[in-house]
Amino acid sequence: MTRRPPAWFEAGLPHIWAPYTQMKTAAPPLAVARTDGVRLTLADGRELIDGIASWWTACHGYNHPRIRDAVAKQLELMPHVMFGGLAHEPALSLARRLAALLPGDLNRVFFTDSGSVSVEVALKMAVQYWLNKGAHGHTKFVAFKGGYHGDTTGAMAVSDPDEGMHKLFAGLLPEQYVLDLPRDDESARALEKFVAAHADELAGFIIEPLVQGAGGMLFHAPQVLQRLRRLADKHDLLLICDEIFTGFGRTGAMFASEAAGIVPDILCLSKALTGGTLALAATVARDHVFEAFWSDKNEHALMHGPTFMANPLACAAANASLDLFEEEPRLAQIAAISRGLSDGLAPCRDLPDVKDVRVMGAIGVVELARIDDMKALKARFVEEGVWVRPFGTTFYLTPAFTISATDLARLTSAVVKVLTP
Numbered sequence: 001m002t003r004r005p006p007a008w009f010e011a012g013l014p015h016i017w018a019p020y021t022q023m024k025t026a027a028p029p030l031a032v033a034r035t036d037g038v039r040l041t042l043a044d045g046r047e048l049i050d051g052i053a054s055w056w057t058a059c060h061g062y063n064h065p066r067i068r069d070a071v072a073k074q075l076e077l078m079p080h081v082m083f084g085g086l087a088h089e090p091a092l093s094l095a096r097r098l099a100a101l102l103p104g105d106l107n108r109v110f111f112t113d114s115g116s117v118s119v120e121v122a123l124k125m126a127v128q129y130w131l132n133k134g135a136h137g138h139t140k141f142v143a144f145k146g147g148y149h150g151d152t153t154g155a156m157a158v159s160d161p162d163e164g165m166h167k168l169f170a171g172l173l174p175e176q177y178v179l180d181l182p183r184d185d186e187s188a189r190a191l192e193k194f195v196a197a198h199a200d201e202l203a204g205f206i207i208e209p210l211v212q213g214a215g216g217m218l219f220h221a222p223q224v225l226q227r228l229r230r231l232a233d234k235h236d237l238l239l240i241c242d243e244i245f246t247g248f249g250r251t252g253a254m255f256a257s258e259a260a261g262i263v264p265d266i267l268c269l270s271k272a273l274t275g276g277t278l279a280l281a282a283t284v285a286r287d288h289v290f291e292a293f294w295s296d297k298n299e300h301a302l303m304h305g306p307t308f309m310a311n312p313l314a315c316a317a318a319n320a321s322l323d324l325f326e327e328e329p330r331l332a333q334i335a336a337i338s339r340g341l342s343d344g345l346a347p348c349r350d351l352p353d354v355k356d357v358r359v360m361g362a363i364g365v366v367e368l369a370r371i372d373d374m375k376a377l378k379a380r381f382v383e384e385g386v387w388v389r390p391f392g393t394t395f396y397l398t399p400a401f402t403i404s405a406t407d408l409a410r411l412t413s414a415v416v417k418v419l420t421p
């Protein structure tokens with residue numbers, strides 16, 4: 001088997017700027033030729049079991065025939081058409097289905113093309129909601145340490161100060177309030193006091209419900225969300241739940257806010273929305289939010305409209321993905337994955353330098369106290385035939401929900417093996 005990269009790789013690599021990568025020192029990316037189920041096939045023929053489902057998107061595994069067929073059919077009819085002044089069946093069906101699936105009266109769907117942009121829309125929606133109601137000055141948000149909402153400037157500003165690189169981009173980013181999560185009575189009282197003092201300038205809260213993903217796979221209890229809901233109600237503030245990571249089953253329920261028994265005022269979706277095939281996101285508003293924009297005045301309209309919003313191919317993929325959630329036992333599969341992750345990762349608890357092992361839904365996390373040679377560790381995983389990509393000292397598995405018990409065991413045993421000194 002040859003390990004020499006293909007010609008396209010060597011010719012193209014000098015022109016690529018990779019994400020989150022120090023291009024000078026990082027190992028080159030792996031050349032991937034194709035995907036299937038939970039497997040990546042590299043250009044040199046090696047196969048890797050994907051432990052992270054392409055940044056948590058490919059929830060039904062790669063190349064699912066139902067999604068492929070739906071996209072192929074839509075490609076024949078209409079790959080894209082602008083959404084300003086025009087409407088099409090895939091988007092309208094998807095909006096209707098999302099409204100039916102989401103808790104409460106989350107009934108109005110605004111489509112965009114990435115998670116970060118759906119967050120930007122949610123923030124703009126919340127600020128304009130106040131303006132349209134005739135209340136000025138409500139331009140700030142309370143967000144939470146450990147949170148991550150995307151890489152655009154508005155989204156960075158409501159992310160954790162380190163994660164959102166607030167120091168580096170000070171001056172560019174709007175200043176927001178990034179506080180401790182109300183995990184217990186003391187932190188809840190501190191938040192309550194802060195909100196009471198700042199209610200006149202706040203538009204609302206933004207949180208990733210139950211799991212703060214990219215900030216380190218940090219879990220919190222449903223009570224945190226219930227406290228926030230009560231606090232938002234008390235001060236008439238809007239609660240935005242960013243379910244870009246948690247939505248569509250990842251935490252064990254279809255939506256984390258639903259599992260916590262709350263209905264946010266605005267909810268963001270992306271990632272698994274299209275089953276990991278095409279870029280699509282949605283910002284979904286409750287009736288009372290939408291009603292603030294329903295007016296005879298043009299200036300009360302929501303002024304946003306990405307060129308590729310509601311792309312028909314992506315909406316067709318999302319509709320096929322929803323069909324799969326309806327027809328196949330995804331939540332039962334997630335429960336089985338949860339058990340497999342708990343059992344399979346349990347031996348990590350006894351390893352030196354392991355700070356914590358935790359599992360929620362189809363998310364398994366091993367947090368280390370330190371890592372001496374990350375580059376070597378990453379290479380070891382590839383040697384073991386698995387694909388994982390840690391955040392700092394946090395290793396996690398977020399596989400496709402269709403993964404077999406055998407492949408899941410291969411993932412967990414690779415983690416145990418590689419982290420064993």
Ligand SMILES: Cc1ncc(COP(=O)(O)O)c(C=O)c1O
Pocket residue numbers: 114115116117119148149150151208213214242243244245246270271
């Ligand atoms: C919770 C959350 N919000 C927002 C984003 C940003 O989404 P995108 O990368 O599609 O812009 C992410 C991406 O990881 C995310 O996990």
